[in-house]
Amino acid sequence: MSEGKVFLIFQDTAEARPFINALEQENPKASFDYQPGMVRIEAMGELGMTREVVCEQAGRDVDLQELHLTLISLSGNIEEDDDYFRVVRH
Amino acid sequence: MAKKLNMRKRYELLTRGLGWEPTYQAKEKVFSNESYEGIKITDWSKWEDPFRLTADAYWKYQAEKDKKLYAVMDSFAQNNAHLNLSDGSYVNALKLFIQGVSPLEYQAHRGFARLARQFSGEGAQIACQMQSIDELRHAQTQIHTISHYNKHFNGMHDPFHMHDRVWYLSVPKSYFDDAKSAGPFEFITSVSFAFEYVLTNLLFVPFMSGAAFNGDMATVTFGFSAQSDESRHMTLGLEIIKFLVEQHEDNLPIIQGWIDKHFWRAYRVLGLVSMMQDYMLPESPMSWKEAWDIYFVENSGALFNDLARYGLRMPKHHEVATAEAEHLSHQVWGIFYNYIHAAAFNIGLPTEAKMNWLSEKYPNTFDKYYRPRIEMWREMEAQGKRFFNMGLPQLCQVCQIPMGFTEVSKNDPMQIAYRVSEFNGEKFHTCSDGCKDIFDHEPEKYVHAWLPVHQIFQGNCGGAEIPDILNWYHFKPEDGGDYKGSADEARWKAMKGEASPATSQSNAAA
Amino acid sequence: MTVKCLTGEYPITMMDSVDRFHGNQLVYVGWDYHTSICTANAYPLPPDMPFGALTEAVLPSVLGPHPDFPKIQWDKVEWLLDGQAFTPDMSKSLKDNGVGHKSLIRFKTPGLDGYKGTGN
Structure with missing residues (x-):
């Protein structure tokens, strides 16, 4: 894994909130840049979330693929399964 | 009860084995486009799907997205929310979008439909099918959203007709024509990788953030x-590149050549975005240079x-594009200041506050x-001597932009860059080393460019005088010119209940 | 390198060959270090037109509004034709001056380097 930057950009909406909060909780070194209508979350090397934390944040059962509804952009290589979603640099 | 399969396994079961070996036609005939570019595929099953989205999940989420979007559009229209814009001049950015970008979405829809038909690997077919439907959805939702503005502002009444004819719209059009007239692997390298993966953040993210900043929530939502x-499309771009270079070593130089070419083509098209971002948004959340540093350099x-x-390197001439980041928007805007009498949107000199922001x-x-x-x-x-350029510009044979770019990377930023090649006894002019390389690699292709200025002189564009040509473009006289004194400004002021100081002035300049 | 195509030879149509311009040829003229005029301009001109008509009749219609334009001393102008320094004979035709179809003529006006010397 290299130390290149990865990012995820989400809409800054209530619907995206569980994903954004999970990223905040699970990636203590990530930076959050709020711009009009959106938030860009950046980290070095890797950025990810687990389903457990997203569900906890949403207060309901969430399918991680729901992030397709509010994800605006990303940079990095995707690794995903039912229980996690992350972007990494190789 | 059997254990639930993991996502990867489920996805494989739902997407593989859908194809079959043809028996009464040769496979090469069924998938006739797959080999002529020289790309060698030894095993399509090595294709790794970037997002493991199955058809049922795809329909569910897309339906959800549309439902949300149309709810926003309805409430936007019911509340006359266009009145909440930061300024009426903002709408000019939308005019450029509907004229220049939405027709590309439709072209992308067609391009990916062809790929879905021509690739013989089922994983790639499905990804291209989904993208083809996505692109059509984008064109439709953009038209629907912007149709609300079309009720109140000029220049948005016939974007697809304009896209096929207008001098500045030949820039995005010719880029897509170039990609679509190439083989399927070049098309996907161009659109999915060079454009979507490497550069699309520069188009959508600042555009939509700019819309949010200027009170245009309808556009924010469609965007x-x-x-x-797009995040799915970008990942497709990255996947295809990795897949192709892993399939056969002979693919690498071909792919690198396409990355070089289409990076430069797409970058030139984005010059229009740089102008929009720095000059056309009344309030700009981020400059072109800042966006370039984040989304390209970093x-x-x-x-x-x-x-x-994988043996791939940065696209050729990327350092020129980075050096130009401090000049690009100013030069492109300057071209439009020269020729705004022949455009279907309005601009104007920046305010003092805007000039200080630019400084x-x-x-x-x-x-x-x-x-x-x-x-x-x-x-x-x-x-009283507002400068208009009353001649027609020299155009670049490849990007088709008026040749106004300068020798920035040669440290001579006020000297126009001129490049020339010869083919078949005729001269062909290009604006940069990037465009000249593209021409020299396939001159037979670029001699076919439909250059708007030359077509006017050949008599193919409705007449010899500017009003004849604008009429042939389906422009109305009030569509172009300076925003100050325009029909849109007067209408905006009337809608906002302000007296217009400009009612006695004429609308467009020409 | 030739264009790869699905079947047969890639066809070539010269979209801007001189015969398509109704007896004119295309000439581009650019004024160096005056980038407020954003590009060189394209003009369809008769090959037999005297070069002098360019400076007297053609260029003023486009470049005339620039504040430097009335100050140009045409005998001091430095010319480039298709990248080579040259001295036009104002009384001779474009053709006889070596100006061909799609030639690029550039000129520099020493001492006049745009608005306040900024290249604009």
């Missing part, structure tokens, strides 16, 4: 709705570090090179 598909730098192990964002270039130009034009306007 972000489209962009939520992000693509990391991307190409990842790709180095701050462009400390090395704005005060030295571009503020004096604007001051000169302001003096001329004050004397």
